[in-house]
Amino acid sequence: MLRINRTRLSSSVALGIAAVSVLGLSACATEExxxxxxxxxxxxxxxxxxxxxxxxxxxxxxxxxxxxxxxxxxxxxxxxxxxxxxxxxxxxxxxxxxxxxxxxxxxxxxxxxxxxxxxxxxxxxxxxxxxxxxxxxxxxxxxxxxxxxNSVMFYNKNLFAQAGLDPEKAPETWQEFADAANAIGKLGPDYTGYHFSAGCGGCTVFTFAPLVWAAGGDILASGENESNPPATFDDPIVAEAVELLNGMYLNGGLTTQSQVDDGSNYGGSFESGQLGIVFSGSFYLTQLGTTPPDFDFGVAPIPGKTAGDIASFAxxxxxxxxxxxxxxxxxxxxxxxxxxxxxxxxxxxxxxxxxxxxxxxxxxxxxxxxxxxxxxxxxxxxVPYSIQELALFNDANGPLVGLMQNGVFGDDVPAAIDAAQKTADGIVANAG
Amino acid sequence: MSVDAVPIRRSRRRRSDSWIGVASISPAILLITVLFVVPLVLMLWMSLNNWSFLGKPTFIGLENYVRAFTTDTTFVNSIVFTLVYTVIITPILFVGGLALALFVKRPGKASGLFRTIFFTPYVVGFAAASFLWLWFVNDSVGPISAATSAFGIDLDQTSWLVEKWPGLVVVITMVTWKVIGFQMILLLSGLQGVPEELLEAAAIDGAGWFRRLFSVILPLMKPTVIMVLVFSISGSLLAFEQFFLITTGRPNNETITAVYWIYNVSFTKFELGYGAALSVVMLVLLLVVTAIQLKFLKGRSDED
Amino acid sequence: MKTEPLSSRRLRRKPFVSVWWWVTGIVLSSLFLIPLVTMLLSTFKSRTELGMKPPTLLPRELTLDNWQRLFDPSAGLIQSTMNSAIVSLGTVALTVVVSALAGYGFGRFRFRGSGVLFFVVLAGLMVPFTVLLTPLLVVLRGMGLSNNLFGVMLVYTVYQLPFCIFIMRNAFSGIPNEIEEAALMDGCTRVGVFRRIFIPLVIPGIVTSAIFAFLNSWNEFLAALVLLTDQEKFTLPIMLAVRQVGKFGTVDWGLLDTGIVVSMIPCLLIFFLLQRYYVSGIFSGAAK
CATH class of the missing domain: 3.40.190.10 (Periplasmic binding protein-like II)
Structure with missing residues (x-):
């Protein structure tokens, strides 16, 4: 039998009933x-x-x-x-x-x-x-x-070789990742080491969260209030990950191009062979398969602080x-x-x-x-489990994007962390 | 519309005929009642509830309104920013539109061509135009950087999408490019109604160009001016896509407009009831602004 | 002193002034056109070239890839263009008729509450639309018009009305009373006056309303998306958004540009066909 739970639905369409009574018309029932x-x-x-x-x-x-x-x-x-x-x-x-x-x-x-x-x-x-x-x-x-x-690391083997890195060995730690990006950034103004869309929350959580997870940190508290847990931007590992990216920004491995990207240029200049590293998903592999670029690229897991630690956004x-x-x-x-x-x-x-x-x-x-x-x-x-996932992480005007803008591309990481944490706490409290 | 300038005071028809007026506005009033007033009343009701996108609403009275002006500092800031934007863009569009209208007023094929060219950007949708400009000003793949570097100029564009005022300038440039042609058309049809004889007479009396503009042209096309300003100011106060897509609120949500924030609250935080309350606040604000404009601009010379 | 303005008027038609007029016109036109031309050129660039640093001004190699992808039969572009055409033209027809009538009512008659009603009409211009869509969907559903192109057409019409009624009211109220009185005295009926005398006089207003209603309904996205649920009923902006914006909001710049160019064509055509009514002396002659 097609049993539809109508009770919950009916409360959510209280508005509908109001409208219908105003108009004196009856809504169509689900058609047989x-x-x-x-x-x-x-x-x-x-x-x-x-x-x-x-x-x-x-x-x-x-x-x-x-x-x-x-x-x-x-x-x-x-x-x-x-x-x-x-x-x-x-x-x-x-x-x-x-x-x-x-x-x-x-x-x-x-x-x-x-x-x-x-x-x-x-x-x-x-x-x-x-x-x-x-x-x-x-x-x-x-x-x-x-x-x-799942998010993984895509890297341009040709650029790795050009920058004097081993093209067959993907970065296995945060440090190797940052060093590789910085080295490629030094190849010239037309080359970028690492790119991520820091103006897009969904893109950022897809690429940033795995760095934190792989190093043993987290962006959501576990164990308390399971459907609406507090965000943990104040986790020390989060601060370290922001510092890592900030260091890349200061050393030319990451550019303001990433700061202003709202996702519309997600892959940066990877396809034209001018970007060293980008974190993306299986869809990107498919896309690169349909229009094969004229360089070799590798796919590797997103690393943590020590070799062998990996994580991915599901x-x-x-x-x-x-x-x-x-x-x-x-x-x-x-x-x-x-x-x-x-x-x-x-x-x-x-x-x-x-x-x-x-x-x-x-x-x-x-x-x-x-x-x-x-x-x-x-x-x-x-993947972060929260009824507030959008507001906490995906929102282009939310705390995670704010943390990137002011932390990674700013000069005061602790202040950026504090601000993000405060906004996030407000969001969690509001939904409670 | 073009006749609005004919300088004859009309005495409206006798009251006994007024049923014809009522009858002829009734289709419009019927449509507006069903598809605007009724949804608006429902929105008012939503604004009094804690209405998540899905799930059961709970009545909370005026709590949403209180929140809008107490704890939600972003909303208050967004209203201020929206007003700033409106104050800047309105004169640009109006003066620019009027100048273009005067420019293309003279008869001939070339005028028609220029008119079409100035109008062309208006046919691009707002979202599409915003995307387009986002791409233009992109400092690594956009055509502006391509053009400047082709001429050997190393233009530093990094601040354009990062800082508040440069971002605002980008948006204002885009909006001007897109919208000014439409204001030109509206003002042009108003200008057409200004009789050439009056202008010549004024010129013979020794009135200079500015004098003629301010004492003959503008007063004669007053209904058009009022309409253009009401339309332009309401549109700017409801600005959304250009900021949502170009500045995305950077830096620190300082370039968020009120409608942008309403969209964010409703569809990212799923607080539809609160979004409805903010919408009602904006509606009231716009109605007040419009009422002031109508009163202020109409002066005594025009009835109702 | 008195002859000065006359001579300056004559001067205006002299080549010297004309040259400056041309120069200004051409400079301004370039400012307006450069973005559009850049966009048009980009439709012939490949995806890789569009991601290149530094960007290219002219396409390095011409490709029709973007055009082919946009017109790929499986892309449903034809169907959605038809839908958009139906909705837009329907909106134009309905808007023009309803706003002309209302403009006549508001512009030529004075009755109790007309000021308040006119303000209610204007209020439609002043409400943030995004949240209003939710109750609007409920109302349309109650009328059995959700997921229906006619429903969308009605909604579009209602939200073009404030502006168009404003235009039409101005147009009608500007017509001197003497014209109407003379016609009535000549034995014209009121309907006759409306059709034969007034309508020709308010043509510029009608044209503006028509262009405005067409452009807005042709480009409108959010309401169409919320109100329609069948793929076959989707309008052009929805289909374009599906194609142009991919994972994470990645914009397919080539398709974006091509889509804009394609959607501009009917709008420009309409403007081109109608714009002559703005300057035809049709009404200055009649109003005298």
Missing amino acids: SASGPVELTVWSRSDGELYLTALAEEYNKTHEDIQVKPVIIPNHDYQSKLGNAIGSGDAPDVAALDDVLAPYFASKGAFVDITDRVGELPYSDDLNEAQQSQGVVDGKTYTVPFTSD GGDVLGIPEGSGHVDEAWEFLTWATGDEAQTALAEQGITPVRTDLLESVYSSKGPQFAALSEAAMNGK
């Missing part, structure tokens, strides 16, 4: 599906366009009773579109969602509880753990991982069934398929890291050393 195949609408941000369209085609070929219809929403506005849609009752049947948003949406009752269904999956223990736990609120599961996108999408979906069973059917062997293998062929750890080795790492590095990152992935 006529005979014929069930049409399942699946929403994704534009990142997912290529693979979702391909997957939908594949799925539709083999499923006569359910037909998937993808809808692609521009990245920037995905959460406002999805939130508005769920709130007003125009929800899709399935939504792919940036995994950092899952705790907020799940905690607000946006998705159908799928705890039991996930538990019955034969591979339920093999799903990417960091991403899987994003969809769990109070012990209940609301989303499943769909695609993985980005990517999770899938949830929004409250209000008229086809919960069919939607689950699709979720099962999307996390199954066939779909995950098809994703791997497109270069997307599978969310199934049992498949990583056979369908992904086997594609080459660059993919193996991404697999390794996926096994070491971590």
Whole structure:
């Protein structure tokens, strides 16, 4: 039966009822599906366009009773579109969602509880753990991982050689990383050592957090108030990581180009062969695969302070069934398929890291050393769990971006840390 | 619109005909009621609630409004910044637009061509234009640095997107480039209504160019001037995309406008109720500013 | 002394002044055009070249890659362009009719509450739109018009009305009473006066309203995105945003430029077709 939990939904559309009574019109109920195949609408941000369209085609070929219809929403506005849609009752049947948003949406009752269904999956223990736990609120599961996108280091081997570094040996510690960037920065004004988009919160947390994690620090407190934990910009490791980048800025390894980049130039001049190091994800490997650059590049994990310590930001999408979906069973059917062997293998062929750890080795790492590095990152992935993730880290006007602007590109790291911590505490308190 | 300058005081029609007026505005009023007033009332209701994007709203009375003016210093700062921006951009657009209008007023094909060229940037959407300028001023891949370095000039552009005033200058340049052609068109149609004979008469009386502008042209096109200013000032007070995309608030959120902050509060922090309260504050502010303008500009010479 | 202005007026038509007029015009035009030309040139640059330091002024090698990617049939550009055209032209038609009527009402008649109503109309110009979209979606849903191009058209119309009614009110109120009275005396009906006498007189206002409504609805993004949920109903700005902005907000500069160029074309066409009404003496003649 298609049971829809309407109680929670109805409270969230109190506004809708008010409007309807004003207009004296009745809202349409969820339409009954006529005979014929069930049409399942699946929403994704534009990142997912290529693979979702391909997957939908594949799925539709083999499923006569359910037909998937993808809808692609521009990245920037995905959460406002999805939130508005769920709130007003125009929800899709399935939504792919940036995994950092899952705790907020799940905690607000946006998705159908799928705890039991996930538990019955034969591979339920093999799903990417960091991403899987994003969809769990109070012990209940609301989303499943769909695609993985882990941050790793991309480096230009030609520039490494030009700068007198060993092109076959990626930096294994913070110090080696900074030294390499500074050396490449000294090649000339047209060359940059390291670039990250410091004006974009999502980009920064994707690249900066792993440096902190790999060195044993954290950006969120663990153990207290699990869905809305305080940020820990005052962790000494965070300060050290900011100092590290600040040192690179002062020594020419990092430029103001990074300071003003709001993400629109994420890869910097890597593709034109003028950037030494950039931290990016599996999507970038795919992109570099379609238009191969005329230089050699390597992919390696993001290092910590001592060789062998690595970390990665576990980005990517999770899938949830929004409250209000008229086809919960069919939607689950699709979720099962999307996390199954066939779909995950098809994703791997497109270069997307599978969310199934049992498949990583056979369908992904086997594609080459660059993919193996991404697999390794996926096994070491971590992602901040907070209903305030956007406000704390992704917000271009939030504390993390402020810390970068004033700490990395400023001259007073402790003051920048204090300011960021204070703003973050305010955000956490407000949501409490 | 162009006739607004005809210097004849009209006595409006008798009251017994007023039903025709009411009837002819009714389609507009109906549409505006359903799709503006009703949503606005709902927004007012939202502003009295702790309304997360999703989940259950709780009624909190005026708490959101109190917060806006007490703990949320960013909002107050953003209003101040928005006012500063408006005060700077409005005269630039108005004087510039008027100058362009006077420039392209003379008949002929060339005037038409220049008119089209000046207007062209206006057809680019605001977001697209902002992205475009973000790219222009980029100090490593943008065309400005390409052009300057091609001439051997080593222009230091690093501060342009980092510091407050240079960032504001970039935005103002972009907005001027994009919008001024539209103001030109509006003012031009106002100018067309100023009878040539009056200008000649004034010239014969020995009135200089400035004198003619201020004592003949501008007073005669007053309704157009009022409209352009109301439109321009409201638009500037609601500025958003140009800062959201170009300065992104740098440095330290000092270049955040009020609507930018409303967007941030509503869709990054998901505090829709609070965002609604801030929107209501902005609406009130704009209504007050407009009322003052209408009163101030209309003076006694015009009815209602 | 008295002859001085006359001679200066004659001077204005002399070549010397004309030269300065031309010089000014050309300099100003370059300022307006340089950004657009740079953009146009960039549509022929490859992705790699657009990321190059220092940047190139002219394309190093011409490529149509951006154009091909934009017009890739699977990109859905044709469908979304059609949607945009329907919504924009519909908005223009509705806006022009409704605002002309309202302008007539506000400009030619005085009735109780007209001042207040006009202020309510203007208020539509003054509300931050982003938050209002949420209740607007709820209202449209109640009317059964969410995820509907006609619904979007209605919304667009409502938010063009403040400005367009302002223009039309000014236009109508500027028409001298004598014209109307004379026509009525000649046996014209009021509808006849409106159609045959007034409308030709307010053409410049109608043209401005039409251009304004078209440009705004053609380029509008956020409301369309919130109000529409089917991929097939998406308008051009939504499809362009999907294509142009990738992971982490990475901008595909080549596609961005190409998209801007493509979306500018119909706007310029409309302006080009309509702008002659601004300066045609149609109304100065009639108003005399």
